[in-house]
Amino acid sequence: MTHFTPPIRISVIGGGCAAMTTAFELTRPEHRGRYDVTVYQQGFRLGGKGASGRGAADRIEEHGLHLWMGFYENAFRLMRECYAELRRDPGRCPIATVEDAFKPAPLVGVTDRVPGGAWDPWVAFFPPQRGMPGDxxxxxxxxxxxxxxxxxxxxxxxxxxxxxxxxxxxxxxxxxxxxxxxxxxxxxxxxxxxxxxxxxxxxxxxxxxxxxxxxxxxxxxxxxxxxxxxxxxxxxxxxxxxxxxxxxxxxxxxxxxxxxxxxxxxxxxxxxxxxxxxxxxxxxxxxxxxxxxxxxxxxxxxxxxxxxxxxxxxxxxxxxxxxxxxxxxxxxxxxxxxxxxxxxxxxxxxxRGSLFFRMQAGMGDIVFAPLYEVLKQRGVRFEFFHRLKNIRLSPPDAGAAHVTALEFDVQAETVDGREYAPLVDVHGLPCWPARPDYHQLVDGERLEREAWAFESHWETRRAGEKTALVGRDFDLVVLGTSIGAIPHVARELVERAPAWRAMVENVKSVATQAFQVWLKSSAAELGWDRPAPVNLSGFVEPFDTWADMTHLERMESFREPVRSIAYFCSVLPDVAPADAQLPAVAHAHVRDNAVGFLERDIGWLWPAAVRRPGGFRWELLVDPADQGGAPRSHGPARFDSQFWTANVNPSDRYVLSQPGTIRHRLSPLDMTFDNLTITGDWTRTGLDTGCVESAVMSGLLAAHAISHSPPLDHIIGYDHP
Incomplete structure (x- = not known):
């Protein structure tokens, strides 16, 4: 007689790099369906700090400036396997392979202040090294x-x-x-x-x-x-x-x-x-x-x-x-x-290959859409619009501590209970939109009119509630939210385990800011006289890092020609109040920072983009709403047509690697609670930095904690006992 062994039900909380890596590993064909995975995601898209969306004119709107480095061995291996399994038709999809998705970016710059107060950029070419990351x-x-x-x-x-x-x-x-x-x-x-x-x-x-x-x-x-x-x-x-x-x-x-x-x-x-x-x-x-x-x-x-x-x-x-x-x-x-x-x-x-690599569309398009499609093909279920409120633990006197329930706010319900379809087609490429598709949601017109902010930590409106129970809905939990959200969604865990409390108290995060501009002139026409396209850092605050992202123009849909695209980012000093008003206050603060930066500082990089005397030439900005060549706005008001973001959500903040704190990070291999593991770039990975590679390594470790696969010595760069 053949005995049927039911699959182990895994609830993955969150949709960032680490969580998606865990889901990818647990659903490999060699596991033969042993793990039944459900992903619970707040809002309408995957990606975490790497999420991107398509806005006006199909323009790519990122959380920040995302470049991949040539030492990201584990991350590139993941994407190689993902694209190979996806088998996109190159005749229909403009980015069908991992070689289409990532291109070398060997020009790297830094800036120094020179006598007299000027900023002087220095650009170096890093020659390609043998092989490619992931080989x-x-x-x-x-x-x-x-x-x-x-x-x-x-x-x-x-x-x-x-x-x-x-x-x-x-x-x-x-x-x-x-x-x-x-x-x-x-x-x-x-x-x-x-x-x-x-x-x-x-x-x-x-x-x-x-x-x-x-x-x-x-x-x-x-x-x-x-x-x-x-x-x-x-x-x-x-x-x-x-x-x-x-x-x-x-x-x-x-x-x-x-x-x-x-x-x-x-x-x-x-x-x-x-x-x-x-x-x-x-x-x-x-x-x-x-x-x-x-x-x-x-x-x-x-x-x-x-x-x-x-x-x-x-x-x-x-x-x-x-x-x-x-x-x-x-x-x-x-x-x-x-x-x-x-x-x-x-x-x-x-x-290997190049010091940096540029993605050939948004990070959501290049990384998370392919992962979503492959995981869907493997049978993973995605529950969008599920905001985790609490992780409930067994009573202290009930033996080994374990998760008994997951409590969610259901932010929105789909029409007729259909599965939410999150992707849109842009020039043949599956992409994430910058806004949810309200037509798929019950009372969608009202939700849009009332501006429900599904991705905001402070949005408390909901369509309902759901409680998932151990033994009925899940057996094991993979907690993939960032550490900033842990005190809000895992209060019982922090109270029960001293190591969790020490981690929350010691491992800190920081808000970040970013803006993107689309321009009518090329970088050379703006006065950039160094090699291009460049990634540059060490510049003046409030935006110390710039990348020339003009190559993305072909994947967008502007009516007016776009000659250059520039992304800027930096840390964002904490601003008050830390309550429901914070997103709007911080958003306005970043706008002021960006306008001031363009008026005051951009001339050191782009001397032809400013007037002498005067400030930034605002007419250079491409506004997707301009009609027939007539500008919709003038002066600094024209900046409102561009994109900027204040990453102040607890789960969007960048996790710091401060002295004396690394020992307080918990590893995904640490199963303090019998049926729960953690994953994210904030965990102990052997790299311990806030980057894609660290997140992927954490996802591999979480998968190992559950399935003993992959073997630890297959995780490149993981050298902890």
């Missing part, structure tokens, strides 16, 4: 701290040789060492001691020789159990090289800005190598996490970084990319040193 690796986790540091020293040598190009070629001394690769360790360290015995690295040739010896010595030290005796020599050498860097920086004050930037990078890399040796990170059981109680800039300063290098565009850009400012205050940078070091080294030394 099979020869090893599961080939990234080691020792390997990073060896590559970092090679970078220093390459930078200095590049800076020396065009000058007199450095000559080796007559008694210089032979190639270090063929030398025994004793000879390498003997040469180092002799080099240091000169008392100073006074010539370019000596510096190059020292770097070659340093690289060889590091390889010997990382492979040798007798490493402690050599560390003193290496630290003395790094001190000597640091002295050279400081000497060169002092000589370049007010001089060659390009060369100064090279030496700033050199000094920072030498500090990283020095600090890694001092703290024994290569052999420490906690690896990078051993220094997570240090603040990043403080750690660099302790290991020799000068004030000049710490204020460089490179350092500021790292904080900007991680929104690493306490309470959104740019005067209070806060980033855990281990997280920063791991992220920077992985970013620069493990990328």
């Amino acid at each position: 099979l690796l020869a090893e599961r986790n080939p990234f080691t701290i020792g390997g990073y540091l060896t590559k970092a020293v090679s970078l220093v040598s390459e930078l200095l040789r590049s800076a020396s190009a065009g000058r007199t070629a450095p000559q080796r001394s007559h008694d210089a060492a032979p190639p270090t690769s063929a030398m025994p360790p004793g000879d390498v360290f003997g040469l180092l001691e002799r080099l240091l015995g000169y008392g100073r690295l006074a010539t370019t040739a000596a510096v190059f020789e020292a770097l070659d010896l340093l690289r060889a010595a590091l390889q010997f030290v990382f492979a040798s159990p007798a490493r402690d005796s050599a560390q003193g020599t290496l630290l003395r050498l790094l001190d000597a090289l640091g002295e050279v860097a400081r000497r060169e920086l002092d000589a370049l004050v007010g001089g060659d800005l390009g060369l100064r930037r090279v030496w700033e990078v050199v000094e920072l890399v030498l500090c990283i190598v020095r600090g890694s040796l001092r703290h024994g990170l290569v052999f420490h059981p906690n690896g990078f996490d051993a220094i997570n109680d240090y603040e990043w800039s403080d750690w660099l300063r302790d290991n020799g970084a000068s004030a000049r290098s710490l204020d460089s565009g490179f350092v500021r850009a790292l904080y900007d990319l991680a929104f690493a400012y306490q309470d959104g205050d740019v005067q209070r940078p806060s980033l855990a040193a281990g997280v920063a070091l791991r992220g920077a080294l992985r970013m620069f030394f493990t990328y």
